[in-house]
Amino acid sequence: MMDYYNEFKAKNYTFGGFYLMSKPLLLIVEPELIKKVLSKDFPYCTSHGMHVDEEKDPVSGNLFSLDGEKWKNMRSKLTPTFTSGKMKMMYNGILACGEPMVDHIKILANQSQPMNAKEVLACFTTDVIGSCAFGIDCNSFKDPDADFRKYGRKLFQLTWKAAFVRFLGKIIPRLRRIGMEQDVRKFFVESFSKIVELRENSGLKRNDFVQLMLDINKKAVATGNNDGLKLGQMLAQSIMFFAAGFETSSTTMTFCLHELAHNMEIQRRLREEINATKQKYDGKLTYDCIIEMKYLNMVIDETLRKYPPASMINRVFNKDYEIEGTGVTIETGTRVFISILGLHRDHEYFPDPEKFDPERFSDENKSNILPFTYLPFGEGPRICRGFVSVYCKPKLDYVYY
Numbered sequence: 001m002m003d004y005y006n007e008f009k010a011k012n013y014t015f016g017g018f019y020l021m022s023k024p025l026l027l028i029v030e031p032e033l034i035k036k037v038l039s040k041d042f043p044y045c046t047s048h049g050m051h052v053d054e055e056k057d058p059v060s061g062n063l064f065s066l067d068g069e070k071w072k073n074m075r076s077k078l079t080p081t082f083t084s085g086k087m088k089m090m091y092n093g094i095l096a097c098g099e100p101m102v103d104h105i106k107i108l109a110n111q112s113q114p115m116n117a118k119e120v121l122a123c124f125t126t127d128v129i130g131s132c133a134f135g136i137d138c139n140s141f142k143d144p145d146a147d148f149r150k151y152g153r154k155l156f157q158l159t160w161k162a163a164f165v166r167f168l169g170k171i172i173p174r175l176r177r178i179g180m181e182q183d184v185r186k187f188f189v190e191s192f193s194k195i196v197e198l199r200e201n202s203g204l205k206r207n208d209f210v211q212l213m214l215d216i217n218k219k220a221v222a223t224g225n226n227d228g229l230k231l232g233q234m235l236a237q238s239i240m241f242f243a244a245g246f247e248t249s250s251t252t253m254t255f256c257l258h259e260l261a262h263n264m265e266i267q268r269r270l271r272e273e274i275n276a277t278k279q280k281y282d283g284k285l286t287y288d289c290i291i292e293m294k295y296l297n298m299v300i301d302e303t304l305r306k307y308p309p310a311s312m313i314n315r316v317f318n319k320d321y322e323i324e325g326t327g328v329t330i331e332t333g334t335r336v337f338i339s340i341l342g343l344h345r346d347h348e349y350f351p352d353p354e355k356f357d358p359e360r361f362s363d364e365n366k367s368n369i370l371p372f373t374y375l376p377f378g379e380g381p382r383i384c385r386g387f388v389s390v391y392c393k394p395k396l397d398y399v400y401y
Protein backbone atom coordinates (compact mmCIF):
# COMPACT_ATOMS: atom_id res chain seq x y z
CA MET A 1 0.00 0.00 0.00
CA MET A 2 2.90 2.33 0.76
CA ASP A 3 4.35 1.60 -2.69
CA TYR A 4 1.08 2.71 -4.29
CA TYR A 5 1.05 5.76 -2.03
CA ASN A 6 4.58 6.70 -3.15
CA GLU A 7 3.76 6.05 -6.80
CA PHE A 8 0.62 8.25 -6.75
CA LYS A 9 2.33 10.93 -4.72
CA ALA A 10 5.24 11.09 -7.19
CA LYS A 11 2.66 11.73 -9.92
CA ASN A 12 1.03 14.47 -7.82
CA TYR A 13 -2.26 12.57 -7.62
CA THR A 14 -4.81 13.42 -4.94
CA PHE A 15 -6.02 9.83 -5.10
CA GLY A 16 -5.46 6.83 -7.30
CA GLY A 17 -6.91 3.44 -8.06
CA PHE A 18 -5.73 -0.09 -8.56
CA TYR A 19 -7.27 -3.51 -8.98
CA LEU A 20 -7.39 -6.51 -6.71
CA MET A 21 -8.35 -9.21 -9.19
CA SER A 22 -11.41 -7.60 -10.79
CA LYS A 23 -12.20 -5.26 -7.85
CA PRO A 24 -11.31 -1.58 -8.21
CA LEU A 25 -9.85 -0.09 -5.03
CA LEU A 26 -9.23 3.53 -4.15
CA LEU A 27 -6.20 4.88 -2.32
CA ILE A 28 -6.38 8.46 -1.05
CA VAL A 29 -3.13 10.40 -0.90
CA GLU A 30 -3.97 14.03 -0.14
CA PRO A 31 -4.59 14.94 3.55
CA GLU A 32 -7.50 17.29 2.74
CA LEU A 33 -9.37 14.49 0.98
CA ILE A 34 -8.44 12.05 3.78
CA LYS A 35 -9.99 14.51 6.24
CA LYS A 36 -13.20 14.69 4.20
CA VAL A 37 -13.59 10.94 3.88
CA LEU A 38 -12.73 10.07 7.49
CA SER A 39 -14.41 12.98 9.18
CA LYS A 40 -16.46 15.62 7.38
CA ASP A 41 -18.12 13.28 4.87
CA PHE A 42 -18.13 10.32 7.27
CA PRO A 43 -21.80 9.41 6.55
CA TYR A 44 -20.70 8.40 3.01
CA CYS A 45 -18.09 6.02 4.24
CA THR A 46 -18.87 4.54 7.64
CA SER A 47 -17.92 0.90 7.40
CA HIS A 48 -14.74 -1.17 7.73
CA GLY A 49 -16.23 -3.46 5.09
CA MET A 50 -16.42 -6.60 7.23
CA HIS A 51 -19.11 -9.21 6.76
CA VAL A 52 -21.38 -9.41 9.82
CA ASP A 53 -23.77 -12.30 10.43
CA GLU A 54 -24.63 -12.30 14.12
CA GLU A 55 -26.95 -15.30 13.74
CA LYS A 56 -24.42 -17.70 12.23
CA ASP A 57 -21.28 -16.15 13.66
CA PRO A 58 -21.88 -14.02 16.80
CA VAL A 59 -18.16 -13.14 16.97
CA SER A 60 -18.60 -11.15 13.75
CA GLY A 61 -20.83 -8.64 15.62
CA ASN A 62 -17.90 -6.81 17.21
CA LEU A 63 -17.48 -3.04 17.28
CA PHE A 64 -14.78 -3.03 14.59
CA SER A 65 -16.94 -5.01 12.14
CA LEU A 66 -20.36 -3.49 12.83
CA ASP A 67 -21.76 -0.72 10.68
CA GLY A 68 -24.65 1.79 10.63
CA GLU A 69 -27.02 2.10 13.57
CA LYS A 70 -25.74 -1.09 15.20
CA TRP A 71 -22.19 0.27 15.26
CA LYS A 72 -23.37 3.67 16.53
CA ASN A 73 -25.33 2.07 19.39
CA MET A 74 -22.55 -0.30 20.36
CA ARG A 75 -19.92 2.42 20.25
CA SER A 76 -21.85 4.74 22.52
CA LYS A 77 -22.65 1.87 24.89
CA LEU A 78 -18.98 0.94 25.22
CA THR A 79 -17.71 4.52 25.45
CA PRO A 80 -17.79 4.66 29.30
CA THR A 81 -15.03 1.97 29.41
CA PHE A 82 -12.51 4.40 28.04
CA THR A 83 -12.64 7.48 30.19
CA SER A 84 -9.43 8.76 31.73
CA GLY A 85 -11.03 8.26 35.18
CA LYS A 86 -11.46 4.53 34.44
CA MET A 87 -7.87 4.34 33.24
CA LYS A 88 -6.72 5.89 36.48
CA MET A 89 -8.61 3.28 38.46
CA MET A 90 -7.06 0.45 36.44
CA TYR A 91 -3.59 1.87 36.74
CA ASN A 92 -2.51 -0.07 39.83
CA GLY A 93 -3.55 -3.30 38.11
CA ILE A 94 -1.28 -2.41 35.19
CA LEU A 95 1.61 -1.71 37.56
CA ALA A 96 1.08 -5.06 39.26
CA CYS A 97 1.35 -6.85 35.90
CA GLY A 98 4.74 -5.19 35.47
CA GLU A 99 6.20 -7.02 38.48
CA PRO A 100 6.43 -10.54 36.97
CA MET A 101 7.84 -8.93 33.80
CA VAL A 102 10.61 -7.19 35.74
CA ASP A 103 11.40 -10.47 37.59
CA HIS A 104 11.51 -12.31 34.27
CA ILE A 105 13.91 -9.77 32.72
CA LYS A 106 16.12 -9.85 35.84
CA ILE A 107 16.47 -13.63 35.56
CA LEU A 108 17.42 -13.35 31.87
CA ALA A 109 19.92 -10.59 32.66
CA ASN A 110 21.51 -12.55 35.53
CA GLN A 111 21.96 -15.51 33.22
CA SER A 112 23.24 -13.26 30.38
CA GLN A 113 20.42 -14.58 28.21
CA PRO A 114 19.05 -12.60 25.25
CA MET A 115 15.49 -11.30 25.56
CA ASN A 116 12.82 -11.73 22.91
CA ALA A 117 11.32 -8.27 23.44
CA LYS A 118 8.16 -8.87 21.43
CA GLU A 119 7.34 -12.07 23.32
CA VAL A 120 8.04 -10.55 26.76
CA LEU A 121 5.95 -7.46 26.00
CA ALA A 122 3.10 -9.51 24.52
CA CYS A 123 3.05 -11.53 27.78
CA PHE A 124 2.86 -8.24 29.70
CA THR A 125 0.04 -6.74 27.59
CA THR A 126 -1.86 -10.06 27.67
CA ASP A 127 -1.69 -9.99 31.48
CA VAL A 128 -2.72 -6.31 31.53
CA ILE A 129 -5.77 -6.70 29.36
CA GLY A 130 -6.71 -9.97 31.10
CA SER A 131 -6.54 -8.36 34.52
CA CYS A 132 -7.88 -4.87 33.76
CA ALA A 133 -10.64 -5.72 31.30
CA PHE A 134 -11.67 -9.21 32.37
CA GLY A 135 -10.52 -9.62 35.96
CA ILE A 136 -8.50 -12.77 35.25
CA ASP A 137 -4.88 -13.72 35.83
CA CYS A 138 -3.49 -14.84 32.46
CA ASN A 139 -0.24 -16.07 34.07
CA SER A 140 1.76 -15.43 30.93
CA PHE A 141 5.12 -15.18 32.72
CA LYS A 142 4.68 -18.12 35.06
CA ASP A 143 3.76 -20.37 32.16
CA PRO A 144 4.88 -19.30 28.64
CA ASP A 145 2.36 -21.76 27.25
CA ALA A 146 -0.52 -20.44 29.37
CA ASP A 147 -3.74 -20.59 27.36
CA PHE A 148 -4.41 -16.86 26.87
CA ARG A 149 -0.88 -16.23 25.62
CA LYS A 150 -0.87 -19.41 23.52
CA TYR A 151 -4.13 -18.62 21.74
CA GLY A 152 -3.35 -14.89 21.63
CA ARG A 153 -0.17 -15.79 19.74
CA LYS A 154 -2.17 -17.99 17.38
CA LEU A 155 -4.68 -15.20 16.79
CA PHE A 156 -2.02 -13.20 14.97
CA GLN A 157 -0.05 -16.03 13.36
CA LEU A 158 -0.46 -15.70 9.62
CA THR A 159 -0.75 -19.33 8.52
CA TRP A 160 -1.18 -20.22 4.86
CA LYS A 161 -4.76 -21.22 5.59
CA ALA A 162 -5.55 -17.87 7.28
CA ALA A 163 -3.82 -15.95 4.47
CA PHE A 164 -5.88 -17.84 1.90
CA VAL A 165 -9.17 -17.18 3.74
CA ARG A 166 -8.23 -13.50 4.06
CA PHE A 167 -7.43 -13.33 0.34
CA LEU A 168 -10.76 -14.96 -0.54
CA GLY A 169 -12.49 -12.45 1.74
CA LYS A 170 -11.18 -9.64 -0.45
CA ILE A 171 -13.05 -11.14 -3.39
CA ILE A 172 -16.07 -12.77 -1.71
CA PRO A 173 -17.54 -10.35 0.89
CA ARG A 174 -19.38 -13.18 2.70
CA LEU A 175 -15.99 -14.59 3.74
CA ARG A 176 -14.74 -11.24 4.96
CA ARG A 177 -14.67 -11.79 8.69
CA ILE A 178 -12.19 -11.81 11.51
CA GLY A 179 -10.08 -14.75 10.34
CA MET A 180 -9.62 -17.17 13.22
CA GLU A 181 -8.70 -20.83 13.32
CA GLN A 182 -11.45 -23.03 14.79
CA ASP A 183 -9.51 -23.99 17.95
CA VAL A 184 -8.70 -20.31 18.63
CA ARG A 185 -12.33 -19.30 18.18
CA LYS A 186 -13.46 -22.18 20.45
CA PHE A 187 -10.98 -21.22 23.18
CA PHE A 188 -11.99 -17.56 23.28
CA VAL A 189 -15.73 -18.23 23.04
CA GLU A 190 -15.59 -20.78 25.89
CA SER A 191 -13.28 -18.71 28.09
CA PHE A 192 -15.17 -15.45 27.77
CA SER A 193 -18.55 -17.23 28.23
CA LYS A 194 -17.23 -18.66 31.50
CA ILE A 195 -15.87 -15.29 32.65
CA VAL A 196 -19.19 -13.51 31.98
CA GLU A 197 -21.26 -16.29 33.57
CA LEU A 198 -19.08 -16.53 36.68
CA ARG A 199 -19.21 -12.79 37.22
CA GLU A 200 -22.95 -12.71 36.73
CA ASN A 201 -23.53 -15.55 39.18
CA SER A 202 -21.04 -14.51 41.83
CA GLY A 203 -22.42 -10.98 42.10
CA LEU A 204 -18.81 -9.76 42.45
CA LYS A 205 -18.38 -6.18 41.20
CA ARG A 206 -15.23 -4.88 39.53
CA ASN A 207 -14.48 -1.72 37.65
CA ASP A 208 -13.76 -3.37 34.33
CA PHE A 209 -15.02 -4.16 30.86
CA VAL A 210 -17.05 -7.23 31.88
CA GLN A 211 -18.79 -5.17 34.58
CA LEU A 212 -19.61 -2.44 32.07
CA MET A 213 -21.34 -4.96 29.82
CA LEU A 214 -23.26 -6.51 32.73
CA ASP A 215 -24.32 -3.04 33.92
CA ILE A 216 -25.66 -2.24 30.44
CA ASN A 217 -27.88 -5.31 30.78
CA LYS A 218 -28.99 -4.47 34.29
CA LYS A 219 -29.97 -0.99 33.18
CA ALA A 220 -31.89 -2.40 30.22
CA VAL A 221 -33.87 -4.69 32.55
CA ALA A 222 -34.50 -1.88 35.05
CA THR A 223 -35.72 0.58 32.41
CA GLY A 224 -37.69 -2.09 30.59
CA ASN A 225 -36.20 -1.28 27.18
CA ASN A 226 -34.82 -3.96 24.95
CA ASP A 227 -31.38 -2.44 24.83
CA GLY A 228 -29.26 -5.03 26.65
CA LEU A 229 -26.40 -7.11 25.27
CA LYS A 230 -26.94 -10.75 24.38
CA LEU A 231 -24.25 -13.24 25.40
CA GLY A 232 -23.07 -13.47 21.75
CA GLN A 233 -22.68 -9.68 21.60
CA MET A 234 -20.68 -9.66 24.84
CA LEU A 235 -18.39 -12.40 23.52
CA ALA A 236 -17.85 -10.54 20.26
CA GLN A 237 -16.79 -7.35 22.07
CA SER A 238 -14.61 -9.25 24.54
CA ILE A 239 -12.65 -11.12 21.88
CA MET A 240 -12.16 -7.94 19.86
CA PHE A 241 -11.00 -5.89 22.82
CA PHE A 242 -8.57 -8.60 23.83
CA ALA A 243 -7.14 -8.86 20.30
CA ALA A 244 -7.08 -5.11 19.61
CA GLY A 245 -5.59 -4.39 23.00
CA PHE A 246 -2.61 -6.68 23.46
CA GLU A 247 -1.05 -6.90 19.99
CA THR A 248 -0.96 -3.22 18.98
CA SER A 249 0.50 -2.03 22.27
CA SER A 250 3.16 -4.75 22.54
CA THR A 251 4.19 -4.05 18.93
CA THR A 252 4.57 -0.36 19.76
CA MET A 253 6.69 -1.07 22.84
CA THR A 254 8.86 -3.53 20.90
CA PHE A 255 9.69 -1.01 18.18
CA CYS A 256 10.26 1.61 20.85
CA LEU A 257 12.87 -0.58 22.60
CA HIS A 258 14.46 -1.33 19.24
CA GLU A 259 14.92 2.38 18.50
CA LEU A 260 16.13 3.11 22.04
CA ALA A 261 18.80 0.43 21.61
CA HIS A 262 19.94 2.12 18.40
CA ASN A 263 19.79 5.68 19.75
CA MET A 264 21.71 5.78 23.00
CA GLU A 265 21.38 9.54 23.45
CA ILE A 266 17.58 9.33 23.27
CA GLN A 267 17.66 6.39 25.68
CA ARG A 268 19.86 8.33 28.11
CA ARG A 269 17.54 11.37 28.05
CA LEU A 270 14.47 9.19 28.56
CA ARG A 271 16.06 7.30 31.49
CA GLU A 272 16.95 10.64 33.05
CA GLU A 273 13.39 11.88 32.72
CA ILE A 274 11.94 8.67 34.16
CA ASN A 275 14.34 8.65 37.14
CA ALA A 276 13.94 12.37 37.87
CA THR A 277 10.13 12.26 37.69
CA LYS A 278 10.00 9.11 39.81
CA GLN A 279 12.10 10.80 42.45
CA LYS A 280 9.60 13.66 42.59
CA TYR A 281 6.92 11.08 43.44
CA ASP A 282 8.91 9.39 46.25
CA GLY A 283 10.29 6.72 43.91
CA LYS A 284 6.78 5.54 42.95
CA LEU A 285 5.57 5.16 39.37
CA THR A 286 2.15 6.61 40.06
CA TYR A 287 -0.39 7.51 37.39
CA ASP A 288 0.34 11.25 37.77
CA CYS A 289 4.07 10.54 37.61
CA ILE A 290 3.68 8.81 34.21
CA ILE A 291 1.46 11.61 32.88
CA GLU A 292 4.18 14.10 33.74
CA MET A 293 6.77 12.35 31.54
CA LYS A 294 6.65 14.55 28.46
CA TYR A 295 9.64 13.07 26.73
CA LEU A 296 8.25 9.54 27.17
CA ASN A 297 5.12 10.69 25.32
CA MET A 298 7.25 12.17 22.54
CA VAL A 299 9.19 8.89 22.21
CA ILE A 300 5.96 6.89 21.97
CA ASP A 301 4.48 9.35 19.44
CA GLU A 302 7.58 9.03 17.29
CA THR A 303 7.51 5.22 17.57
CA LEU A 304 3.90 5.25 16.36
CA ARG A 305 4.93 7.51 13.49
CA LYS A 306 7.77 5.37 12.26
CA TYR A 307 6.12 2.02 13.00
CA PRO A 308 2.31 2.40 13.05
CA PRO A 309 1.04 -1.04 14.18
CA ALA A 310 -1.99 -0.59 11.90
CA SER A 311 -0.23 0.39 8.69
CA MET A 312 -3.42 1.35 6.86
CA ILE A 313 -7.06 2.25 7.39
CA ASN A 314 -9.84 1.02 5.20
CA ARG A 315 -13.46 1.99 4.64
CA VAL A 316 -16.21 1.10 2.19
CA PHE A 317 -18.40 3.73 0.54
CA ASN A 318 -22.04 3.14 1.46
CA LYS A 319 -23.29 5.87 -0.91
CA ASP A 320 -22.03 7.18 -4.25
CA TYR A 321 -19.42 9.83 -3.46
CA GLU A 322 -18.40 12.66 -5.73
CA ILE A 323 -14.86 13.84 -5.12
CA GLU A 324 -15.28 17.59 -5.06
CA GLY A 325 -13.77 19.51 -7.96
CA THR A 326 -12.78 16.41 -9.96
CA GLY A 327 -15.99 15.23 -11.60
CA VAL A 328 -15.11 11.72 -10.37
CA THR A 329 -17.82 9.74 -8.57
CA ILE A 330 -16.83 6.75 -6.50
CA GLU A 331 -19.48 4.05 -6.67
CA THR A 332 -21.23 2.58 -3.64
CA GLY A 333 -19.41 -0.52 -2.40
CA THR A 334 -15.93 0.64 -3.41
CA ARG A 335 -13.21 -0.05 -0.85
CA VAL A 336 -11.00 2.87 0.03
CA PHE A 337 -7.60 2.74 1.71
CA ILE A 338 -5.40 5.25 3.48
CA SER A 339 -1.77 4.26 3.86
CA ILE A 340 -0.82 5.33 7.39
CA LEU A 341 2.73 4.09 6.80
CA GLY A 342 2.94 6.02 3.51
CA LEU A 343 1.89 9.28 5.21
CA HIS A 344 4.15 8.75 8.23
CA ARG A 345 7.19 8.06 6.04
CA ASP A 346 6.47 10.91 3.60
CA HIS A 347 9.39 13.34 3.67
CA GLU A 348 7.09 16.25 2.81
CA TYR A 349 5.31 15.85 6.16
CA PHE A 350 8.11 14.29 8.20
CA PRO A 351 11.52 15.39 6.86
CA ASP A 352 14.19 12.68 6.99
CA PRO A 353 11.46 10.12 7.76
CA GLU A 354 13.81 7.21 8.50
CA LYS A 355 15.36 9.17 11.37
CA PHE A 356 13.92 8.37 14.79
CA ASP A 357 13.45 11.86 16.17
CA PRO A 358 11.08 12.41 19.13
CA GLU A 359 11.63 16.18 18.78
CA ARG A 360 9.03 16.15 16.01
CA PHE A 361 6.49 15.84 18.84
CA SER A 362 7.79 18.53 21.19
CA ASP A 363 5.23 21.18 22.18
CA GLU A 364 6.64 23.69 19.72
CA ASN A 365 7.04 21.29 16.77
CA LYS A 366 3.85 19.27 17.21
CA SER A 367 1.65 22.13 16.06
CA ASN A 368 3.49 22.16 12.71
CA ILE A 369 2.30 18.65 11.85
CA LEU A 370 -0.25 18.96 9.08
CA PRO A 371 -3.64 17.61 10.21
CA PHE A 372 -4.49 14.15 8.86
CA THR A 373 -0.87 13.23 8.11
CA TYR A 374 -0.30 11.58 11.51
CA LEU A 375 -2.93 8.87 11.97
CA PRO A 376 -1.68 5.99 14.15
CA PHE A 377 -5.17 5.58 15.65
CA GLY A 378 -7.18 6.46 12.54
CA GLU A 379 -9.45 9.50 12.69
CA GLY A 380 -13.05 10.65 12.68
CA PRO A 381 -15.95 8.98 14.47
CA ARG A 382 -14.32 5.55 13.98
CA ILE A 383 -11.05 6.53 15.63
CA CYS A 384 -9.52 3.75 17.76
CA ARG A 385 -11.63 3.24 20.88
CA GLY A 386 -8.56 2.34 22.90
CA PHE A 387 -6.93 5.71 22.26
CA VAL A 388 -7.47 6.92 25.82
CA SER A 389 -5.97 3.75 27.27
CA VAL A 390 -2.82 4.08 25.19
CA TYR A 391 -2.26 7.72 26.06
CA CYS A 392 -3.89 7.85 29.50
CA LYS A 393 -5.58 11.03 28.34
CA PRO A 394 -8.88 11.76 26.70
CA LYS A 395 -9.34 13.08 23.21
CA LEU A 396 -12.41 15.08 22.34
CA ASP A 397 -15.03 12.77 20.99
CA TYR A 398 -16.91 13.44 17.81
CA VAL A 399 -20.22 15.20 17.65
CA TYR A 400 -21.45 12.58 15.19
CA TYR A 401 -22.89 10.45 17.94
Ligand code: HEM
Binds near residue numbers: 065378
Ligand atom coordinates in the same frame (compact mmCIF):
# COMPACT_ATOMS: atom_id res chain seq x y z
C1 HEM B 1 -0.79 1.38 20.12
C2 HEM B 1 -2.01 0.90 20.27
C3 HEM B 1 -3.12 0.95 19.27
C4 HEM B 1 -3.12 1.39 17.95
C5 HEM B 1 -1.94 1.94 17.15
C6 HEM B 1 -4.47 1.22 17.45
C7 HEM B 1 -4.87 1.56 16.16
C8 HEM B 1 -6.18 1.45 15.69
C9 HEM B 1 -6.61 1.84 14.35
C10 HEM B 1 -5.73 2.43 13.26
C11 HEM B 1 -7.96 1.59 14.28
C12 HEM B 1 -8.86 1.85 13.06
C13 HEM B 1 -9.37 3.28 13.14
C14 HEM B 1 -10.11 3.74 11.90
O1 HEM B 1 -10.65 2.92 11.15
O2 HEM B 1 -10.16 4.99 11.67
C15 HEM B 1 -8.37 1.04 15.57
C16 HEM B 1 -9.67 0.69 15.87
C17 HEM B 1 -10.05 0.18 17.09
N1 HEM B 1 -9.25 -0.04 18.20
FE1 HEM B 1 -7.26 0.39 18.35
N2 HEM B 1 -5.25 0.70 18.45
C18 HEM B 1 -4.47 0.52 19.58
C19 HEM B 1 -4.87 0.04 20.81
C20 HEM B 1 -6.14 -0.33 21.14
C21 HEM B 1 -6.57 -0.80 22.44
C22 HEM B 1 -5.67 -0.94 23.67
C23 HEM B 1 -7.90 -1.08 22.34
C24 HEM B 1 -8.87 -1.59 23.36
C25 HEM B 1 -8.57 -2.23 24.45
C26 HEM B 1 -8.32 -0.77 20.99
C27 HEM B 1 -9.60 -0.89 20.50
C28 HEM B 1 -10.02 -0.53 19.23
C29 HEM B 1 -11.39 -0.64 18.76
C30 HEM B 1 -12.57 -1.13 19.60
C31 HEM B 1 -11.42 -0.20 17.43
C32 HEM B 1 -12.63 -0.15 16.50
C33 HEM B 1 -13.33 1.19 16.64
C34 HEM B 1 -14.55 1.33 15.73
O3 HEM B 1 -14.58 0.78 14.64
O4 HEM B 1 -15.49 2.05 16.16
N3 HEM B 1 -7.22 -0.32 20.28
N4 HEM B 1 -7.28 0.97 16.40
